[in-house]
Amino acid sequence: MDLLRFATAGSVDDGKSTLIGRLLYDSKSIFEDQLIAVEESSRRRGDAVVNLALLTDGLRAEREQGITIDVAYRYFATPRRKFIIADTPGHIQYTRNMVTGASTADLAIILVDARKGIIEQTKRHAFVSNLLRIRHLVLAVNKMDLVDYSEQVFQDIVGSFYEFASRLDNVADITPIPLSALNGDNVVEKSDTMPWFKGSSLLYHLETVYTGGTANHVDARFPVQWIIRPLSQEYHDFRGYAGRIAGGVFKPGDAITVMPSGFSTRIKKIHLPGGKELDEAFPPQSVVMTLEDEIDISRGDMLVKANNPPEASQDVEAMVCWFSHQPMQSRGKYLLRHSTKETKAIVQELRYLVDIETLHKKEGASALGMNDIGRISLRTAAPLFYDSYRRNRLTGSFILIDPGTHETVAAGMIV
Amino acid sequence: MPTYSLDHLDQIEAEAIYILRETAAQFQNPALLFSGGKDSIVMAHLAAKAFWPARIPFPLLHVDTGHNFTETIDYRDSFAEKLGARLVIGSVQASIDSGRVREEKGPFASRNSLQTVTLLDTIESQKFDACLGGGRRDEEKARAKERFFSHRDEFGQWDPKNQRPELWNLFNGRYHPGEHFRVFPLSNFTEMDVWMYIQREGIELPALYFAHEREVFARNGALLAVADCVPMLETEKAVKKTVRFRTIGDITCTGAVESTASNLDEVIAEVAAARQTERGTRADDKRSETAMEDRKREGYF
């Protein structure tokens, strides 16, 4: 069955978790014992109604504070599709967890509180979604029950979001839906409280929206993850290269080049895990390849097609989201992890910082602080084999790791 | 243009395989936590596929409470032999005998929470730096928050309020001496996915998962198996019923459900129609609202 991964986004308390709870509840994806547990917790807490946000806010600290701290993953299916939901936190302090949840999503639901309209955190999350190349957005104008289900309020918010979004270059479509997560209006069923709204319910949209996935099927890229040498009687000479196809299509017989060594050979066979032979392999398949010639290949190398190689360079330009309390410094040294490769990297220059409110570039900044987004140039100890993130999410992304604390301090997207 | 698309089972399989290989590549000395339950069986099956035609490059680790169904132990031994995998056993009984932990008393006693100490002791003595677990995010609300690569401090503790960001398919398995990781390749599998995968792959399961006759008694809304390690109260009565298990942990906390589902098709139909979560029969989760999170913070699976 078809699979859609989507994430929620938007400011704190706009109703993201309540919406996911409502979506699960109204689509009958909640088990009786889960519902009873949530009813009991709500009663103990003195909530006036059953608090459906408790279905995803599962941590003790989240339940105590009534906010989401870390992303929760939930699963449900309708006869049309399977869904993996990432319910992310709205609080600015936990932006890194929002980015975590959004990094694997094909679609984002940006929630807005109808009373408050578009605020800075809405813009931040919309900007991050765009940066991550989430091409499909739903603008969910929530809490319509608190504004008398007013069409005017809805239209004003949609208008100002479109104005902001005109600068989000990766977004292919925006679908505005007015709803009340609390009451379930326009979540699973269309509601007669808003007869002026001619669009479909949120669930219907999620079931039918065409996303086409994010994979690149053009540029053949196979980062070697692990070498398989059984050294057994039966497979005495077997030497297989295991990994996940990061781009393009590979077939047995294809001429390939190994980066960085530059040696060329042909693919002998491609096996699925467990051994079944394949005629062709494409993302996101995990496979094992054998080659015609014995070549020295190790983890971190990349098999590509000779006529269409990736960039190979020690200098990269990238947009980064900074996650650490310790600001990023120019000349700062980090470990960089890109596909299956790890190398050292030094920040050459912080080119500019993005002003979230206006999307203007602030040049001349000296450091990138927690939750800041900016453009940097990096120099790596070993060459990276990459494509722009725009072209390929898997070969265009990296993370930076603090060599002292081992924390993941940044997400990077190669320009 | 041909369309390159994968069925959802193929997608989550490819993801799990990627995680298993990444674990082998990033860590010095990983182990696969094998309980004999369906999730760890599926995980071990995936590991065998991930490294084909070589053997799984790490051992299976079973934390044995001493209160396991004999079917589980038999299955464990023959499964490990079939895979050609080394089996490491951490014994809760040994932890009790050596005074590392004290056994709970009374009819509601369970060795479930004692397992954490045995697990952490075994990780330390064997110098494991990553333990692959079969936990799934759909199982429980704290598990829904867990990363694929989940960091544990030098006390084996999970800090859910301060997890490392985890982006795309880039996993950061770096740690300081004494720390370790838990890795969850099945994170994105649901209970239904696991059953459909078992069916698709023709994986053999312990007979406990299918309907059979057994002496059981009712406690806290669950049916517990009659066994030496679960003393019954005066008021509790043993009855013979046709039951099966939806999850398998140790005998003291694993509840059975009444069922006539005797093959995979019937089990899948039953799972599809179920109105209770599979862990609804687990006494260990009922101890408090955040029982799972609390145990996981301490270092539980």
Ligand SMILES: Nc1nc2c(ncn2[C@@H]2O[C@H](COP(=O)(O)OP(=O)(O)OP(=O)(O)O)[C@@H](O)[C@H]2O)c(=O)[nH]1
């Ligand atoms: N009246 C009304 N209240 C709502 C609606 N949706 C959510 N709320 C309330 O808004 C508050 C915040 O809801 P949450 O779902 O926790 O918000 P959130 O966006 O998940 O917040 P964070 O995850 O912390 O960013 C709760 O008190 C909800 O009951 C709605 O449609 N109408």
Ligand SMILES: [Mg+2]
């Ligand atoms: Mg929330």
